[in-house]
Amino acid sequence: MERKSIYLCMLAFLLSCSDSVKVSRTLDEMPVIIPDYNGVVVPPNIAPLNFALNNQSAASRAVFSFEGQQFEVKGEKGGFVIPPSKWKKMLESAAGKSIQVTIQMKQDNEWVAYSPFVIRIAPEKVDSYLVYRLIDPGYELWNKMGIYQRDLESYTQTPIIENKMSGNNCVNCHSFCMQNPDKMLFHMRETFPGTIFVDGDKIEKLNTKTKETISSLVYPSWHPSGKYVAFSVNVTKQAFHLNDKNRVEVYDEASDVVVYDVEKHEIVTASNIFSKDAFETFPTFSPDGKTLYFCTAEARPMPQEYSEVKYNLCSVSFDPATRAFGTQVDTLYNAKNGGMSASFPRVSPDGRYLLYTLSSYGNFSIWHKDADLYMADLQAGTSRPLVEVNSDDVESYHSWSSNSRWFVFSSRRMDGLYTRPYIAYVGENGKVGKPFLLPQKDVSFYQAFMKSFNIPEFVTGKVKVRGRALAIKAKEDKETKVRFVE
DSSP states (O other): OHHHHHHHHHHHHHHHHHTOOOEEEEOSSOOOEESOOTTOEEOTTOOOOOEEETTOOSOEEEEEEETTEEEEEEOBTTEEOOOHHHHHHHHHHHTTSEEEEEEEEEETTEEEEOOOEEEEEOSSOOOSEEEEEEEOSOSSOOSSOEEEEEETTSSOEEEEEEGGGTTTOEEEEEEESTTOTTEEEEEEESSSOEEEEEETTEEEEEEOOOTTSSSSOOSEEEOTTSSEEEEEEEEEEEEEOSSOSSOEEEEEEEEEEEEEETTTTEEEOOTTTSOTTEEEEEEEEOTTSSEEEEEEEEOOOTTTTGGGOOOEEEEEEEETTTTEEEEEEEEEEOHHHHOSEEEEEEEOTTSSEEEEEEESSSSOGGGOTTOEEEEEETTTTEEEEOTTTOOSSOEEEEEEOTTSSEEEEEEOTTTSSSOEEEEEEBOTTSOBOOOEEOOOSSTTHHHHOOOEEEEEEEESSOOOOOHHHHHHHHHHSOOEEOEEOO
């Protein structure tokens, strides 16, 4: 029995050492990895950042180390799938610091090592779930689409609603009240049209078209109280370029901003956000609920002058008690002076920063290759381009985490065709870290996946409402009609 124990111990020791290699030299160059996680800043509760070496099939390994802790991952066809338990343990230890990654590779008959790179670990966590729509990058037609939620601490993705449950219709514009997974809304278009509101176990279907508004309710933003939702109403059209880097042109022929009273099923507005002389769109409430931000441009003949339409970023006060709007409109970004056009304003939950997108013209910047993210410091009254996250391709839609330390944004930087979600860290001083692509278990996921991630939104937990319940409500229940209040 004693001999058997000694033999097993020796065997275990030999096996544990059998994978060790002797590195002959270190290269004076960094490895090219896909996705590019070199120097990114990540939260301590993110799933492993699996990656692959670019065009590399030789034997390889990755060594992860932090202050005496170390583990190795053997490369499989140039790809590294990181053990979740070891990754989680190291990230928890390294919160607020950095881990080092060294790639070793076999060349001819020797092992060489690339210069190590680091992954910074922020001290603050990110919200545990991300919600997005997956859709073909088409234009007027669609087939399969759905709204999904992804557990950011693992790779688990589950559907909230898939359109196969509701007549293959369009499901879009999902929105949450202060990142609350139990309080949300989304629209259904074409088959079984309406707006679905979810408040815990309560599900309500609305008909939001009134004779006073030009369309049903479109782009939403919840009031922090949950009692109101600001919406735009839009008459939107599409056009296509034959010879232009921007393939698709989406524009409004008319648009206004309104506020919906959730409890009274009423729509209210004011002349300074509801005018035939201006295109008003993309409303968003401040975290204290007392200010409504929106984009507005002088109304022009469309589509003849589509490239001349440039949106200002403005704000107006709102009184939640009386539903009254202020008479003064303040301009945060003046398109005439800046020369660009603003879209997608979003305020951090702590009220400090406002993210927005600028592009050459128009408001539907997700197809404009010059679209970049900008950040305004609302305390200091300054604004700057986010050079830390912008690329040579589209950066467009974005949203904040509940602790104001993270934001997610859509980018087409990988191939110019599909939008992918990137997550970036904002430090206390407003400095933004290098963003990272949403990690996937399969290192070749993004090279093979042929759908766009649309409207990424952080939520603090899992959305519990089931798709079947939403589909039944959409198909079988009589919708509640909202009314416009002068």
